[in-house]
Amino acid sequence: MxxxxxxxxxxxxxxxxxxxxxxxxxxxxxxxxFVGPSGCGKSTLLRMIAGLEDITRGTLEIDGxxxxxxxxxxxxxxxxxxxxxxxxxxxxxxxxxxxxxxxxVGKAEKEAKVAEAARILQMEHLLDRRPSALSGxxxxxxxxxxxxxxDPKVFLFDEPLSNLDAALRMDMRMxxxxxxxxxxxxxxxxxxxxxxxxxxxxRIVVLKDGQVMQAGAPMDLYHEPANLFVAGFLGAPSMNxxxxxxxxxxxxxxxxxxxxxxxxxxxxxxxxxxxxxxxTLGVRPQYLSPAETGRGMLHGRVALTERLGSxxxxxxxxxxxxxxxxxxxxxxxxxxxxxxxxxxxxxxAHVFPEQR
Amino acid sequence: MTSKLTTSNxxxxxxxxxxxxxxxxxxxxxxxxxxxxxxxxxxxxxPNPTEFVGLDNYRSLLSIDVxxxxxxxxxxxxxxxxxxxxLSYPAVRGFTRxxxxxxxxxxxxxxxxxxxxxxxxVVIATDVIFWKALANTLTxxxxxxxxxxxxxxxxxxxxxxxxxxxxxxxxxxxxxxxVSIVVVSLLWRFIYDGEDGLLNNLLSALTFGAFTGxxxxxxxxxxxxxxxxxxxxxxxxxxxxxxxxxxxxxxPTLYEASAIEGASKWQTFRYVTWPGLRNTAVLVVxxxxxQAFALFAQIDVMTNGGPLDSTQTVVFQAVERGxxxxxxxxxxxxxVILFVLVLTISLIxxxxxxxxx
Numbered sequence: 025m026x027x028x029x030x031x032x033x034x035x036x037x038x039x040x041x042x043x044x045x046x047x048x049x050x051x052x053x054x055x056x057x058f059v060g061p062s063g064c065g066k067s068t069l070l071r072m073i074a075g076l077e078d079i080t081r082g083t084l085e086i087d088g089x090x091x092x093x094x095x096x097x098x099x100x101x102x103x104x105x106x107x108x109x110x111x112x113x114x115x116x117x118x119x120x121x122x123x124x125x126x127x128x129v130g131k132a133e134k135e136a137k138v139a140e141a142a143r144i145l146q147m148e149h150l151l152d153r154r155p156s157a158l159s160g161x162x163x164x165x166x167x168x169x170x171x172x173x174x175d176p177k178v179f180l181f182d183e184p185l186s187n188l189d190a191a192l193r194m195d196m197r198m199x200x201x202x203x204x205x206x207x208x209x210x211x212x213x214x215x216x217x218x219x220x221x222x223x224x225x226x227r228i229v230v231l232k233d234g235q236v237m238q239a240g241a242p243m244d245l246y247h248e249p250a251n252l253f254v255a256g257f258l259g260a261p262s263m264n265x266x267x268x269x270x271x272x273x274x275x276x277x278x279x280x281x282x283x284x285x286x287x288x289x290x291x292x293x294x295x296x297x298x299x300x301x302x303x304t305l306g307v308r309p310q311y312l313s314p315a316e317t318g319r320g321m322l323h324g325r326v327a328l329t330e331r332l333g334s335x336x337x338x339x340x341x342x343x344x345x346x347x348x349x350x351x352x353x354x355x356x357x358x359x360x361x362x363x364x365x366x367x368x369x370x371x372x373a374h375v376f377p378e379q380r
Numbered sequence: 381m382t383s384k385l386t387t388s389n390x391x392x393x394x395x396x397x398x399x400x401x402x403x404x405x406x407x408x409x410x411x412x413x414x415x416x417x418x419x420x421x422x423x424x425x426x427p428n429p430t431e432f433v434g435l436d437n438y439r440s441l442l443s444i445d446v447x448x449x450x451x452x453x454x455x456x457x458x459x460x461x462x463x464x465x466x467l468s469y470p471a472v473r474g475f476t477r478x479x480x481x482x483x484x485x486x487x488x489x490x491x492x493x494x495x496x497x498x499x500x501x502v503v504i505a506t507d508v509i510f511w512k513a514l515a516n517t518l519t520x521x522x523x524x525x526x527x528x529x530x531x532x533x534x535x536x537x538x539x540x541x542x543x544x545x546x547x548x549x550x551x552x553x554x555x556x557x558x559v560s561i562v563v564v565s566l567l568w569r570f571i572y573d574g575e576d577g578l579l580n581n582l583l584s585a586l587t588f589g590a591f592t593g594x595x596x597x598x599x600x601x602x603x604x605x606x607x608x609x610x611x612x613x614x615x616x617x618x619x620x621x622x623x624x625x626x627x628x629x630x631x632p633t634l635y636e637a638s639a640i641e642g643a644s645k646w647q648t649f650r651y652v653t654w655p656g657l658r659n660t661a662v663l664v665v666x667x668x669x670x671q672a673f674a675l676f677a678q679i680d681v682m683t684n685g686g687p688l689d690s691t692q693t694v695v696f697q698a699v700e701r702g703x704x705x706x707x708x709x710x711x712x713x714x715x716v717i718l719f720v721l722v723l724t725i726s727l728i729x730x731x732x733x734x735x736x737x
Contacts, residue, residue, distance in 0.1 A: 076636050097642025109637040113655035123641035126651070174641070 026087035026100065026177035026210055027052050028073065033082035035068055035234075042068055044234040045082070050178075050212065050227075055204050058214045059221040059257070060231035067182055069231070070214045074103050074180050087177055102171035106183040108163040110155050110170070117151040120169040141169040144206060145199075161192045168203070181213040185220065197223060218258050222246070230254050248293070252376045255306045261337060261349050264312075265380055268305045270297045278375055280305055283344030286321045290375045297377055304376045309337070309351040311372040320365030324348065326358045340364060411719065417712040424706035437713040444505040445485065447475060451498050459498065469500050476504060510714065513685075513692035516604055520611075520693065521672040528612045528619060529664050533657075535616065536623035537649075550624075554617040561614060565681035568610045572596035572682075597683055600690035607678050607691060615671065619664050626660030627653070662733040666726050673722050694718050 028050040035043035043065045050056050058066040071077040073084060075096035084092050091099045110119045118125070120141055124134045142148045145165045155163055164184055171179055184200070185193045201224050204211055215221055221228050222242045230237040230245065230253070238250040242258075249255035255263050268280035271287060278297045281287040290305065297303060312322070327347075328339035336357050340348045350366060358364065385391050418437050422430045451467040452460045460468045476485045488504040491511055495501065505511045539550050556564060571578040574595025583591040596606040634652050643651065676695040679685060685692040685700070694714060702711025 074636075074640060076639065095642070096636075096640045101640065103637070103640050105633045105637065107631065107633050109631065109633040111634065111637075111651065111655070113658070114651075122638075122651070126638075126641060126643045126647045170637075170641075 027085075028178055028210060028212070029083075029085040029088075030069075030073075031083045031085075033069070033072065033084060034080045035065070035072060035077065036080045042234050043072070043080075046231075046234075046236055048229055048236065048239065050210055053208045053210055055201075055211045055213065055224060055226045056229060057221040057225035057227070058212065058229050058231055059216065059218060060237075061257070062216055063233075064231040065234040066214045066216075066231045068234075070103075070180055070182055070212060073099075073178075073212060074101055075099050076103075100177035101180055102174040102176035102178075103180040103182065104164070104167045104171050104184045106186050108155075108160075108167045108187075110163055110166050112155050114155075115151070116147070116153050116155070116158070116166050116169075119155065119166050120151075120173055122170060123174050137173045137175075138169075141172040144172060144203070145169050159192075160188050161196055164188065164196060165199075168200075172207070177210065179207075179209055179211040181211065183215055184213075185215070185217070200224060219260065222258065228258075230257060249306075249374060252304055252306070252378045252380065255374055255376070259308055261309045261351060263306045263308050263374075264348050266305045266307075266342075266346060266348070267379065268303055268375070270299055270301050270303050273297045273299055277370075278303075280375055284323055284342035284346065288321055288370050288373070290370045290373045292375060295375070295377055297375075301377070302379055304378060304380055306374040306376065307368050308372065309349045310335075311368050312348075312350040312352070312366045313368065314352060315365040315367040317363070317365060320367045322348065322366040322368075324364060324366075326360050326362045326364055328360055329358055331357060338364070340366070411715075414712040414715045417709050418716050420709050422709045422712075424703065424708050426706075433709075437709055438717070440506045441510050441710075441713055441717065443488070443507075444491075444503065444511060445488065447472065447485065447502040447504050448496075449475075449500045449502055451500070467498060472502055472504065509689055509692055510694075510697055512689045513694050513697040516690070516692055517673060517675060517694045519604065520608060520675055521669055523608050524612055524672045525665060525668045527608075528616055528668055529661075531612065532616045532619035532664065533623045535620040536627055537653075539620070540624055540627045553620055556614045557617045559614075561677045562681055564610070564614050565678045568606075569597065569682050572606050572610075574598055598687055600688045603683055603687060603691045607675075607682060611672075611675070611678055615668075619668060622664055622667075623657065623660060626657045630656035658733070662730065665733075666729055669725055669729065670722055673718060673725075 028048075030046055030048045033043055033046045034041065046069060048056070058069060060066045068077060072079050073086075075091070075094060079092050083090055086099055086101070111122065114122070117138055120138050121134050124137060129137075138151070139148075142151055145168060147162065147165050147169065150158065150162055150166070155166065158166065164187075167184075181200070185196050188196060197220055200213075204224075213220070213224060225242050227240060228242050228245055229239040232253050237257075238245055238254045240248075245254060246258055249258065249263075252265070256265065266282060266285060268282045268285060270278055270280055272279040272289075273292070274289075276291055277289040278292040278295075279287050279289045280303060285305070314320075322340075322342060324340045324342035326338050327341045330337040330339075335351045335353065336355075338350045338352060338358060340350055342348055348366075350364075419432060419434060420430050421433050421436075449469050449472070451469055454460055462468060472490045475482045476488045479485070485504060488506050489508050491503045491505050491508045493500050493502040535553050539546055539553065574580070574593065574597075577596070579596065580591070580593040584593065594602065596602050630653065634656070635648065638648050638652050674695055675693045676699065679691050679693055679696045680699075683691040685696055695718065698711045698714040698718065700711075701707045701714065
């Protein structure tokens with residue numbers, strides 16, 4: 025168990041800077057998820073924590089000790105890779121015990137640790153198999169087992185579920201969550217999948233282009249995204265954005281409108297606007313609700329209806345030609361071509377001064 | 381996206397046929413000929429009709445025996461010793477020429493001997509040169525296969541690094557492979573030259589004149605070793621490239637995982653690299669073995685089997701018999717024996733290296 029502290033971490037490959045000054049504090053026992061689109065530097069950041077990539081500038085502390093120049097094996101970390109990285113010529117038992125074997129740990133202790141890891145992961149029956157006889161999920165379990173026996177201060181996961189199929193991914197996601205509860209260890213988890221981030225994290229760090237966009241608890245990020253990028257990245261289906269014009273700015277609200285949207289006052293959350301400027305309004309599809317004819321703030325026509333069972337997702341073309349997605353109740357099945365009027369709670373909407 | 385060309389059965393055969401035809405014409409057919417000729421007394425040019433002789437050729441090539449000879453004793457039964465105190469033994473030809481007591485040794489000659497107490501054990505064979513050639517070839521294989529394979533692996537590990545200018549080194553090590561073995565052999569004849577060769581000059585310079593020179597190819601003790609060294613140097617680059625391709629199939633994350641576990645360089649090699657090279661190793665060892673058994677050009681250019689038959693090899697003998705002595709059936713017999721030998725060894729190697737489950 026340990027804290028991890030990143031201070032002004034930078035990484036350059038020649039003239040190209042891929043990590044542009046990252047500061048993150050990870051508390052003891054915390055589950056932190058780095059999330060972002062591919063190429064945002066989240067894996068590079070994790071690999072720098074692991075010691076597989078050099079840190080160009082900044083300091084990395086694990087458990088209060090600067091570890092910038094320490095070998096990966098000396099940092100007290102364990103890592104689980106997307107491609108499992110289990111040794112194909114060794115049995116599961118040998119794979120799990122690998123670190124103990126090469127460090128000359130005694131037989132009895134090795135047996136006990138492997139048995140304990142196998143118990144935690146419920147894979148006692150797999151111990152004598154070869155990796156080639158395992159499914160993807162089982163292989164990943166072996167890799168996690170190898171991490172557990174190291175007894176690390178920090179677990180690092182690099183997109184561990186990306187090579188699994190959808191159903192298995194959900195199971196393994198739950199298991200990793202449970203593992204965190206059982207072990208109580210600090211964990212850093214990298215993914216591009218915002219569902220994994222939302223479900224697993226104590227705290228999410230959203231990255232883009234080598235910079236932290238926002239860090240915080242999942243629901244805080246969901247409800248109070250700091251910027252357009254975070255707003256669009258978290259949540260499925262993703263947030264609707266509308267280009268709007270600011271007509272009035274008050275102490276707490278900003279009034280915006282466009283061709284399809286009647287003027288509405290939205291909390292401005294400390295952001296600065298000037299009347300007449302272009303801005304972006306964001307409303308999550310779930311917070312849109314149908315209104316009676318002639319009412320509502322948004323007006324358009326249904327382009328496509330997707331029935332998902334638990335909800336109905338409507339593709340709507342607004343009056344001004346822009347697109348909108350609404351996730352309505354399960355019985356709100358509207359035929360394409362139907363005129364719709366939609367309402368939303370301004371308190372659940374976000375307005376950003378940036379433009380898309 | 382499957383075009384008609386890649387799915388058509390006829391196109392498949394069309395592509396395979398030229399290869400099949402070439403292999404059939406130049407490998408399968410000659411081998412069948414060789415097998416048939418080895419059962420006859422066919423000569424390259426002969427006025428006499430060819431006769432079927434069964435396994436006579438094999439018999440005369442392969443017959444080998446150990447003759448025990450007791451030292452000579454005088455009338456009193458005491459051992460006869462010469463002035464140096466050495467024992468005296470009757471000549472071997474007394475047993476192998478016109479001796480009705482030992483019809484089975486008729487026509488055989490001494491290969492080598494050792495002593496068991498006072499008894500001399502003499503290995504005699506009908507075709508001593510063939511046995512010498514076989515022994516030389518096996519020695520060559522046993523030395524070249526492991527040394528060349530290990531050296532090539534070492535080089536592959538060295539050039540498998542991301543260093544600036546690494547391609548220069550890759551090219552340098554591979555260069556001898558693209559030069560014809562005949563040219564290489566000619567050049568190395570100059571290097572090994574006993575009078576003014578490069579090697580002698582180099583050794584003399586390194587030892588400040590203490591080394592006075594040696595006729596590397598003219599001395600029975602060094603000739604085969606010299607050819608081995610040169611052969612290893614010539615083909616090591618080829619196997620280096622095969623090892624390199626094997627190394628590059630090993631997933632880099634396996635190395636990262638072992639780095640995180642704290643594996644030393646040696647442990648990384650032992651647990652990650654070497655197991656990952658298993659199939660490559662089988663290929664390299666089999667290819668080197670087969671190439672080593674086929675040793676011919678170096679001998680033909682550098683020593684012609686000499687001195688004192690110390691560099692005779694099986695393939696050189698096959699060619700020498702078939703064309704030098706115009707004994708086609710004898711050469712064919714050697715070829716067939718070589719084929720069986722190489723096949724057996726390759727099968728054994730594959731069996732030893734099989735995937736154990």
